[in-house]
Amino acid sequence: MKYLHLIWASLFRRKTRTILTLVSIVAAFLLFGLLDAVRTSFAEAGQSANGAQRLQTGSRLSFIQTLPQSLQSRMEQVPGVKTVTYANWFGGAYQDPHNQVFSFAVAPNYLDLYPEMSVSDAERKAFAETRTGVLVGEGLMQRFHWKVGDRIPMQSTIFPDRSGSKNWVFDISGVIHSTDKKAAGFFDQMMLLHWTYFDDTTPYNRGQVGWYVTRVTDVNQADRVAKAIDALSANSDHETRTQTEQAATASWMKQLADIGLIVTSIMGAVFFTLMLLSGNTMMQAVRERTSELAVLKTIGFSSTSVLAMVLAESVLLLLLGGVIGIGLAEPLIPLISHGSNGMLALSPVGASSWALGLALMLAIGVLVGALPAWSAMRLNIVDALARR
Amino acid sequence: MTPLIEIRDVSKIYERGRQKVEVLHHIDLDVAQGQFLALMGPSGSGKTTLLNLIGGLDSPTGGSITVGGQRIDNLGAGALAKWRASQVGFVFQFYNLMPMLSAQRNVELPLLLTKLSGAERRKRAAIALDLVGLADRASHKPTELSGGQQQRVSIARAIVSDPTLLVCDEPTGDLDRQSAEDVLALLRALNRDHGKTILMVTHDPKAAEYANQTLHLDKGTLVEQVAA
Numbered sequence: 057m058k059y060l061h062l063i064w065a066s067l068f069r070r071k072t073r074t075i076l077t078l079v080s081i082v083a084a085f086l087l088f089g090l091l092d093a094v095r096t097s098f099a100e101a102g103q104s105a106n107g108a109q110r111l112q113t114g115s116r117l118s119f120i121q122t123l124p125q126s127l128q129s130r131m132e133q134v135p136g137v138k139t140v141t142y143a144n145w146f147g148g149a150y151q152d153p154h155n156q157v158f159s160f161a162v163a164p165n166y167l168d169l170y171p172e173m174s175v176s177d178a179e180r181k182a183f184a185e186t187r188t189g190v191l192v193g194e195g196l197m198q199r200f201h202w203k204v205g206d207r208i209p210m211q212s213t214i215f216p217d218r219s220g221s222k223n224w225v226f227d228i229s230g231v232i233h234s235t236d237k238k239a240a241g242f243f244d245q246m247m248l249l250h251w252t253y254f255d256d257t258t259p260y261n262r263g264q265v266g267w268y269v270t271r272v273t274d275v276n277q278a279d280r281v282a283k284a285i286d287a288l289s290a291n292s293d294h295e296t297r298t299q300t301e302q303a304a305t306a307s308w309m310k311q312l313a314d315i316g317l318i319v320t321s322i323m324g325a326v327f328f329t330l331m332l333l334s335g336n337t338m339m340q341a342v343r344e345r346t347s348e349l350a351v352l353k354t355i356g357f358s359s360t361s362v363l364a365m366v367l368a369e370s371v372l373l374l375l376l377g378g379v380i381g382i383g384l385a386e387p388l389i390p391l392i393s394h395g396s397n398g399m400l401a402l403s404p405v406g407a408s409s410w411a412l413g414l415a416l417m418l419a420i421g422v423l424v425g426a427l428p429a430w431s432a433m434r435l436n437i438v439d440a441l442a443r444r
Numbered sequence: 445m446t447p448l449i450e451i452r453d454v455s456k457i458y459e460r461g462r463q464k465v466e467v468l469h470h471i472d473l474d475v476a477q478g479q480f481l482a483l484m485g486p487s488g489s490g491k492t493t494l495l496n497l498i499g500g501l502d503s504p505t506g507g508s509i510t511v512g513g514q515r516i517d518n519l520g521a522g523a524l525a526k527w528r529a530s531q532v533g534f535v536f537q538f539y540n541l542m543p544m545l546s547a548q549r550n551v552e553l554p555l556l557l558t559k560l561s562g563a564e565r566r567k568r569a570a571i572a573l574d575l576v577g578l579a580d581r582a583s584h585k586p587t588e589l590s591g592g593q594q595q596r597v598s599i600a601r602a603i604v605s606d607p608t609l610l611v612c613d614e615p616t617g618d619l620d621r622q623s624a625e626d627v628l629a630l631l632r633a634l635n636r637d638h639g640k641t642i643l644m645v646t647h648d649p650k651a652a653e654y655a656n657q658t659l660h661l662d663k664g665t666l667v668e669q670v671a672a
Contacts, residue, residue: 058562061549062542062545062549062553062556065542065544065545065549066544347540348540348543350540351542352553354499354501354528354534355528355529355534355554355601356526356529356557357525357529357557358521358526359521359522359525360522437501437502438496438501438502441536441540442492
């Protein structure tokens with residue numbers, strides 16, 4: 057610690073250059089904080105503690121392929137299955153195609169499998185008795201300033217009614233309150249509509265189901281149950297793939313886009329550029345200080361301590377910029393989530409993001425400092441003082 | 445009485461590519477404790493090389509160098525660094541202060557290598573600055589000081605850890621006459637009043653007059669000894 061003032065003073069010897077480099081590091085780690093939040097949000101989308109007891113069954117070919125509704129009764133016969141429900145993607149938008157809503161047509165018992173979604177008894181009864189009724193997540197209600205009893209027009213991006221119009225009208229019967237904070241971002245933005253209304257209204261969906269959700273009696277038997285369910289449709293024209301809810305969500309997300317790969321690729325490019333930039337700064341800083349480093353060695357600083365000081369300077373630069381960058385991401389993430397009107401429910405910067413960020417700061421700091429530190433360590437005092 | 449510095453048959457050969465240049469030829473020299481020795485000679489005569497060898501900045505190609513009873517020619521880089529930290533103070537022609545540190549912080553630098561507390565380091569740096577007459581300039585950066593003042597700060601840095609030996613390479617080479625005389629008077633006071641042994645390389649005969657002995661080097665050989 058007694059060298060800290062020396063390291064700090066060396067770092068800010070050329071203030072403009074150091075500040076410009078710091079700004080680049082801040083920008084890189086701000087981007088890291090935001091993109092890591094996107095990655096985490098996608099990875100955690102729809103996951104909850106109760107998800108372990110649920111299996112999802114979809115078409116083996118693609119998530120847009122449907123399955124026969126008749127499969128439900130056969131699935132219910134599989135040993136270890138407690139309850140089976142089903143749903144289909146509705147693909148609704150409110151007023152403007154940009155206002156996409158996570159909307160699903162669901163079977164009457166759908167809510168029974170999702171204790172994370174809490175709906176009051178009165179509202180659930182109203183939903184059951186209203187053919188055009190919908191249950192809407194709390195966040196979605198706030199986003200569009202809806203209230204229970206409102207009649208809302210929705211446009212399906214996929215399904216027309218029998219007259220060919222994609223305009224649908226729904227009555228809000230109740231509000232979905234999320235009981236699981238981890239999954240709240242997902243359930244808060246959800247809209248559930250009646251399966252029968254959906255199935256009767258659109259000619260596109262005659263007795264077809266988007267996916268099944270199964271509750272198992274014993275989590276430890278989930279793998280066996282999944283295989284048994286898939287065996288029901290083996291060699292048919294509707295072969296299925298049954299997975300845990302987590303795996304199914306991840307697989308669905310991957311079919312949309314491999315967010316992890318995209319984020320990793322962007323961050324790889326950003327950090328590579330950052331390494332070149334901060335490495336160049338450190339090389340210049342050490343080159344300019346050749347005679348000063350020689351003086352330090354002359355008065356008795358060992359080669360190892362000179363190496364350690366240059367490395368510490370590089371790590372300090374990265375830590376300073378990195379901590380400011382991720383620190384800035386913290387308040388920005390809720391602002392972005394809020395600004396996206398609920399479309400982006402980004403996870404806050406968590407301990408794992410901080411840990412990964414700090415590890416990256418240390419690693420990049422050591423990497424970019426290694427070469428200049430090595431040069432400083434190998435510096436020949438006599439040559440350096442003679443400016444050879 | 446055993447001399448502080450004993451140099452026996454010291455040679456130094458530099459290799460520049462394929463070329464070998466013998467800069468010092470079989471030098472023998474004794475320097476007594478408390479001596480103020482001036483080393484003079486034309487450029488390329490080996491003055492700075494000899495000074496670097498005595499200060500432990502470089503190692504001889506042949507021969508032995510003993511300072512204060514310790515052979516330094518066969519010490520490794522780490523041991524030599526430790527030895528320099530405790531035994532030698534360096535004064536350079538161009539001061540070589542850290543531009544981003546205050547005078548006080550510059551003087552404290554050698555003390556960072558000791559186990560002294562921060563408060564004790566500050567106290568000793570203040571005493572050293574007072575000794576060179578710059579107590580009121582402690583918070584000034586080198587760029588805020590004149591050349592003579594910067595050289596006095598570098599002398600304070602050289603003496604702050606109380607070394608036995610001061611090694612000065614052209615300490616007045618970059619100063620005007622008045623500043624040079626101030627610096628030389630300060631070195632003489634450190635020699636007379638504080639018993640520091642001083643080795644000074646200089647081109648300036650007037651500067652050499654402050655020393656109590658002058659040695660001349662020519663083409664790597666000691667050619668003359670002049671007692672003041």
